[in-house]
Amino acid sequence: xxxxxxxxxxxxxxxxxxxxxxxxxxxxxxxxxxxxxxxxxxxxxxxxxxxxxxxxxxxxxxxxxxxxxxxxxxxxxxxxxxxxxxxxxxxxxxxxxxxxxxxxxxxxxxxxxxxxxxxxxxxxxxxxxxxxxxxxxxxxxxxxxxxxxxxxxxxxxxxxxxxxxxxxxxxxxxxxxxxxxxxxxxxxxxxxxxxxxxxxxxxxxxxxxxxxxxxxxxxxxxxxxxxxxxxxxxxxxxxxxxxxxxxxxxxxxxxxxxxxxxxxxxxxxxxxxxxxxxxxxxxxxxxxxxxxxxxxxxxxxxxxxxxxxxxxxxxxxxxxxxxxxxxxxxxxxxxxxxxxxxxxxxxxxxxxxxxxxxxxxxxxxxxxxxxxxxxxxxxxxxxxxxxxxxxxxxxxxxxxxxxxxxxxxxxxxxxxxxxxxxxxxxxxxxxxxxxxxxxxxxxxxxxxxxxxxxxxxxxxxxxxxxxxxxxxxxxxxxxxxxxxxxxxxxxxxxxxxxxxxxxxxxxxxxxxxxxxxxxxxxxxxx
Numbered sequence: 001x002x003x004x005x006x007x008x009x010x011x012x013x014x015x016x017x018x019x020x021x022x023x024x025x026x027x028x029x030x031x032x033x034x035x036x037x038x039x040x041x042x043x044x045x046x047x048x049x050x051x052x053x054x055x056x057x058x059x060x061x062x063x064x065x066x067x068x069x070x071x072x073x074x075x076x077x078x079x080x081x082x083x084x085x086x087x088x089x090x091x092x093x094x095x096x097x098x099x100x101x102x103x104x105x106x107x108x109x110x111x112x113x114x115x116x117x118x119x120x121x122x123x124x125x126x127x128x129x130x131x132x133x134x135x136x137x138x139x140x141x142x143x144x145x146x147x148x149x150x151x152x153x154x155x156x157x158x159x160x161x162x163x164x165x166x167x168x169x170x171x172x173x174x175x176x177x178x179x180x181x182x183x184x185x186x187x188x189x190x191x192x193x194x195x196x197x198x199x200x201x202x203x204x205x206x207x208x209x210x211x212x213x214x215x216x217x218x219x220x221x222x223x224x225x226x227x228x229x230x231x232x233x234x235x236x237x238x239x240x241x242x243x244x245x246x247x248x249x250x251x252x253x254x255x256x257x258x259x260x261x262x263x264x265x266x267x268x269x270x271x272x273x274x275x276x277x278x279x280x281x282x283x284x285x286x287x288x289x290x291x292x293x294x295x296x297x298x299x300x301x302x303x304x305x306x307x308x309x310x311x312x313x314x315x316x317x318x319x320x321x322x323x324x325x326x327x328x329x330x331x332x333x334x335x336x337x338x339x340x341x342x343x344x345x346x347x348x349x350x351x352x353x354x355x356x357x358x359x360x361x362x363x364x365x366x367x368x369x370x371x372x373x374x375x376x377x378x379x380x381x382x383x384x385x386x387x388x389x390x391x392x393x394x395x396x397x398x399x400x401x402x403x404x405x406x407x408x409x410x411x412x413x414x415x416x417x418x419x420x421x422x423x424x425x426x427x428x429x430x431x432x433x434x435x436x437x438x439x440x441x442x443x444x445x446x447x448x449x450x451x452x453x454x455x456x457x458x459x460x461x462x463x464x465x466x467x468x469x470x471x472x473x474x475x476x477x478x479x480x481x482x483x484x485x486x487x488x489x490x491x492x493x494x495x496x497x498x499x500x501x502x503x504x505x506x507x508x509x510x511x512x513x514x515x516x517x518x519x520x521x522x523x524x525x526x
Contacts, residue, residue: 003224004257004258004259004260005224005259005260005261005262006219006224006225006226006249006259006260006261007042007043007199007201007224007225007226008040008041008042008043008225008226008228008242008246008261008262008263009041009042009043009045009072009201009225009226009227009228010036010039010041010043010044010045010227010228010229010230010242011045011203011227011228011229011234011239012032012036012229012230012233012242012275013029013032013033013044013045013046013047013058013062014045014046014047014048014074014525015045015203015227015229015234015235015239015525015526016229016230016233016234016238016239017029017047018048018234018235018525019233019234019235019236019238021279021281021473021484021486022233022279022281024278024279025054025508025511025512026054026057026058026061028278029046029047029058029061029062030058030061030062030065031274031278031385032271032274032275032278033046033062033065033066034065035267035270035271035274035385036069036271037066037067037068037069038264038267038270038271039263039264039267039268039271040261040262040263040264040267041069041242041263042069042070042225042262043069043070043071043072043096043225044062044066044069044070044071044072045072045073045074045098045227046058046059046062046063046071046072046073046088047059047062047073047074047088048073048074048075048525049073049074049075049081049084049085049087049088049089050075050076050080050081050084050085056084056087056088059071059073059085059088059089060087060088060089060090060091063088063089063090063091063092063095064091064092066092066093067093069094070092070094070095070096070136071089071092071093071094071095071096072089072095072096072097072098072138073085073086073088073089073095073096073097073098074098074099074100074525075097075098075099075100075126075130076099076100076101077099077100077101077122077123077125077126078122078126079129081099082097082099082126082129082130082133085097085098085099085130086130086133086134089134094136095133095134095136096134096136096137096138096166097130097133097134097136097137097138098137098138098139098140098168099126099127099130099137099138099139099140100139100140100141100142100168100170100525100526101119101122101123101126101141101142102119102141102142102143103119103141103142103143103144103147103151103152103155104142104143104144104146104147104148105147105148106143106146107142107143116151119155120151120154120155120158123139123141123155123158123159124158124159124161124162126139127139127159127162127163127164128162128163130163131162131163135163135165136165137163137164137165137166138164138165138166138167138168138201139159139164139166139167139168140167140168140169140170140203140526141155141156141167141169141170142170142172142526143170143172143173144169144170144171144172144184145169145170145171145172145173145175145176145180145181145184146172146173146175149184149187149191150191152188153187153188153191153192156169156188156192156195157192157193157194160192160194160195160197160198161194164198165197165198165199166198166199166200166201166225167198167199167200167201168201168202168203168225168227168526169184169185169188169200169201169202169203169218169223170202170203170204170205170227170526171202171203171204171205171211171214172203172205172526173205173207174204174205174206174207174208174210174211174236174237175207175208176204176210176214177208177210177214178210178213178214178216178217179217181202181204181214181217181218181221182217182218182220182221183221185200185202185217185218185221185222185223186221186222188200189221189222199224199225200222200223200224200225201223201224201225201226201227202214202215202218202219202223202225202226202227203226203227203239203240203526204218204227204239204240205234205235205236205237205238205239206232206234206236206237206238206239206240207236207237209237211232211237211238211239211240211241212232212240212241212244212245212248214240215228215240215245216245216248219249219256219259220255220256226240226245227239227240228240228241228242228245229241229242230242230243230271230272230275231243231272231275231276231283231287231290232244232287233275233279233281235525241288241289242263243268243271243272243288243289243290243321244288244289246261246263246265246268247265247268247289247316247320247321249261250265250316250320251315251316265320265321265322266319266320266321266322266346267322268289268290268321268322269290269321269322269323269378270322270348270378270381270382272290273378273379273381273382274382274385276382276471276488277382277383277385277488279486280471280472280473280485280486280487280488280501280505281471281486282456282458282469282471289316289321290321292458295318295323319346322346322348322378323346323374323375323378336355336359339359339362339377340355342374342377343377343381346374346377346378348378348381350381354384354385357384358380358381358384361380361383361384362377362380365380365467365491365492368465368492369465369467369492373460373461375460375461376460376461376467379460379467379469379490380490383488383490392418392504392507392510392511393417393418393419393506393507393510394415394416394417394418394446394503394506394507394510395415395416395418395503396413396414396415396499396500396503397414397415397416397424398412398413398414398426399411399412399413399414399438399493399495399496399499400412401434401437401438401493401495401496403433403434403437403495408430408431409430409431409432409433409434409436409437410428410429410430410431410437411428411429411431411434411437411438411440411441411495411499412426412427412428412441413426413427413429413438413441413442413445413499414426415442415445415446415503425445426441426445427441427442427444427445428441429441429443429444433495434493434494434495434498435455435494435495435498435499437495438495438496438498438499438502439452439498439499439502442499442502442503442506446506448476448506448509449476449477450474450475450476450505450506450509451474451475451476452472452473452474452502453472453473453474453475453484454472454473455470455471455472455473455498456470456471456472457469457470457494457497458470458471460490465492466492467490467491467492468490468491468492468494468497469488469489469490469497470488470489470490470494470497470498470500470501471486471487471488471501472486472487472498472501472502472505473485473486473505474486474487474502474505474506474509476509478513483509483512483513485505485508485509485512486505486508487500487501487502487503487504487505487506487507487508488500488501488504489501489502489503489504
C-alpha cells in the first residue's frame with residue numbers, strides 16, 4: 001500500500017444528494033458516476049440503500065456499472081440496513097459497506113437513548129455482521145468531534161478489531177477548528193493500538209467554512225482517506241470540496257510530505273459543470289478552483305503581472321483543472337477533427353455517440369455565435385452528457401419570439417411529444433417578456449400546472465453574443481405533495497434558454513411522477 005496516497009472517497013451521490021435542491025434520479029446518478037470514474041476517485045458512495053426503493057435501485061445500478069472505483073453503500077448499525085446495502089452492492093466488483101452509529105454523549109443520550117456500553121456493543125456487532133458479506137468495511141462514529149476522546153478511541157479500536165478496514169472520523173456538524181481536528185487525529189494514532197490495521201479517514205462538514213481546512217489538517221496528522229463532494233455540496237453548508245482538497249495537495253505537496261491523489265485533475269471542471277447541469281444549482285462566481293472568477297483578474301497590477309508571467313498571481317495552471325483562457329477561434333465552418341483535437345487538449349474524450357450529440361449542439365450554437373470559446377465547449381459537453389441517457393417526453397423543436405418596447409411580447413413554441421407518437425404541437429402566447437410568453441405557450445401545449453419558483457441566469461463567456469445558461473426551480477402539486485425539480489437550458493438567446501430550462505424541468509417532473517415521486521424517505525448519515 002502506498003502510504004503517501006490520499007484515498008478520495010466521493011460522497012456526492014449520497015451526502016451531496018441528500019441536501020435540499022440536489023436530488024438526482026437514477027439515470028443522472030449513473031451519468032455522474034461515469035464522470036467520477038473518469039475523474040479517478042477511489043471510492044464512490046452511491047447512496048443509502050435502505051431508505052427508499054429509488055436509492056436501492058440507484059446503488060444497484062451504479063454497483064453494476066462501475067468497474068474501477070470501489071462502490072460503497074451506507075447503512076446504520078443494524079442488520080436490516082446492512083443486509084439492504086449488501087444486496088444493493090451484490091454486482092459490484094469491489095463493494096464496500098459503510099456502517100455508522102453516533103459516539104457523542106449528546107447523540108447517545110438524546111437521539112439514541114442508550115448507554116455508552118450499548119452503543120459500543122452495537123457498533124462492534126454491526127461491523128462483525130457486515131464482515132460476513134464483504135471484508136471491505138468502513139465504520140464511522142458519527143459526531144466524533146464532539147465525543148469524549150477516550151470513548152472515541154475505545155470505539156475505534158474495537159471496530160478495527162471487529163473487522164473494519166477503514167475508520168472514518170466525521171465532523172458531522174462542522175464544529176471542529178483545524179488545529180483541534182489535527183490534534184484529535186493525532187490523539188487516535190497515539191492511543192489506538194491497531195491503527196496499522198485500518199485506514200483512518202475523515203468526513204468534514206462546512207458549517208463554519210472550515211471543511212477543507214479541517215481535512216487538510218487531518219491529512220497532515222496522518223489520515224489517508226478524505227470523504228468529499230464535487231463543488232462541496234452536502235447537508236446544510238456542505239462537505240469538503242473535492243476539487244479544493246485535491247488541488248491543495250497537488251499545489252502544496254511540500255506541505256504534505258509528498259502525499260498525492262490519483263485524481264485526473266483535468267477532469268475537475270467537467271465534473272463541476274456536469275453537476276451544475278444535473279442539479280440546476282450554479283457554483284458561486286468566487287468559488288475556489290471551479291468558480292467563474294477563480295482565474296479572473298480585474299486589478300491592473302494583477303493583469304500586468306499575469307501577462308508578463310502567469311505565476312506572478314496564479315498558483316495553478318487553468319489547464320490543470322480542464323480549462324484555459326486562450327480564445328479558440330472555432331465556428332460553423334470548423335470540422336470535427338479540429339474540434340476533437342481541442343477537446344482532447346482540454347482533457348475530454350467523448351464516446352462516438354456522445355461526440356455525435358456534441359456536434360449537433362455545437363453546430364446549432366456556432367450558426368449563431370461568431371466565435372466559440374473553450375468555456376462554451378465545456379458547457380456544451382456538460383449539457384450533452386446530462387441528457388444523453390434520458391428518454392425525455394418533450395423536446396423543443398422551434399421557438400419564435402417577438403418583443404418590443406411598445407408591443408406585448410409574443411412567443412410561438414413547438415414541442416414534440418415523444419410519448420404521444422412524436423406528434424409536434426405549437427402554441428402562441430403573450431407574456432410580460434420572452435421567457436414568460438414562451439413558458440405560457442409551453443403550458444398551453446402540455447397542460448401542466450407547474451410554475452417557476454426561481455430563475456437564475458449565468459453568462460458562460462463575455463460579449464453580447466455570449467452563450468448563456470438558465471437554471472430554474474419548478475414546482476408542481478401532485479397528489480397533495482409538492483414536487484420540486486430543477487431545469488437547465490443553454491442558448492445564445494436568454495428567452496430561448498429560459499424556455500429550454502422550463503421544458504427540461506417538465507421532463508423531470510414527468511419522470512418523477514412515473515417513478516412515484518412524493519413517497520416519504522428517511523434521510524440520515526454522517
